[in-house]
Amino acid sequence: MSPSVVRIGALLERYLLLHRRSLVRAFDIGFWPVMDLLVWGFVTRYLQAASGGGPFAQVVIFLIGALISWHIHYRGQQAVSISLMEEIWTRNITNVLIAPLRLWEWMAASFCYAALKIGIITVLLSVIARALYAFDLTRVGWAFLPLAANLLVFGWAIGLFTAGLLIRFGYAAEALIWGIPFLIQPFSCVFYPMSTLPAWAQLIARGLPSAYAFEGLRSALRGEPIAWTIWPTVVGLNVLYFVGGTICLVWMFRRARATGHLGRLGQD
């Protein structure tokens, strides 16, 4: 087996063991997303009832699909940044930094961790949504895969950006792990069409790959064709964010090393 695969596997094992031991980590998968789904599911039911079974009742079911998909982006970002933050919390970060580990190997391990975590969350939420709210995610069909992949890669990219800030600023940047996704959420048009936004906000939304994924999801749930023609641009945007996140991480790592902050990480 290649040395890189062994090292990636070792890190992945370390992240997965956390879920066995920590109730807080287990909540990341089985509790918070489910609570979110319950709230939005009942809101959806209420809106359906209030609309008297008209066309709006069919439309409002988007909310559940949107929520499940939002967790793909949100938990993807969190898995990447929290896998680094965990080492800082446990004051183990120096041991990781002085291990013969390449940056891309750490990235690959945290991406695999994010993908596994999201796979479990998506299946769990889909099953509950079907049982409680008769919402069938498979209605989206195979198109769900590229939409979800787009959200996942964008989550990784934002996760790399926040990981860079954590390396540079340590605990001072911790709040960003939780905050940054919610800066993106209003412009990602998770629960409403892009056309709802004012012109200035639409400009921002057009620069976010997530906004196109949610537009596509709504089209698929309405049984309309997804505007795939725009997707080369969406993929391009994602590549841009991913490369930007990687550059941010590498640059912050080098800055932290030049200032001497890297060796003090977790000890401040």
Add this chain to the structure above:
Amino acid sequence: MSALPIEVQGLVHRYPREATPAVDGLDFTLESGVILGLLGPNGAGKTTTLHAILGLLEPTSGDVRVFGCSPLTQRVTVLSRVNFASVDVDLPSNLTAQECLHIFGRLYLVPDLQARIDELLERFELSRLRRHLIGTLSAGEHMRLKLCKALLNNPELLILDEPTLSLDPYMAQKVRALLKSFQHDRGLAILHTSHNMQEVESFCDRILFLHKGRKLAEGSPRDVLERFKSQSLDELFIRVATSGELFDVT
């Protein structure tokens, strides 16, 4: 001829917004099979020097070579031959001792890993604690586990920052004897910082006294004591800390 474990030339590091450099023109080497004690009062530049050797810090100027390689640009080559344990750096509290060593062993690509883990846990008297969470270990047990992790990859260079601080006298003595055996059997080079001057005197082959980032004295503990007409390293340390200077009386 193989490269030395450590070669430091003209090392200078200035932290942002600090008026004086933390390390100011430091030169030294460490040969295989030698234990070098890095001594000095708080703020002398010991940790900065260790970080530069481990590639955690990019010096403002000067050159650091580990086995002839740069720890900044040849990280993986360097770090696979080196390891580190510090009183200030913990192992993950939410893993068991066995899980932690298993994960680090895989990161260092240790062959025959389980046998190596068993051997180290046995030598450091931790076998009965292998299934215990690290967060439940005493400070001394945790430190011994850090040493197991530091020896896991059979390093050729071991960097230790206050390794016996939290150990009782029996265990501190045992750890020193174990490290000495690795030094003799495998030619392990050790760079060691400690504020326990008696330990340094008996454990180190050579010492390097630092103050305000500069080298004040270097040599065997006996040579340094004779050169500066001092009864003990404790006394010498206090002289350095109070006056900041050492006057060569030879």
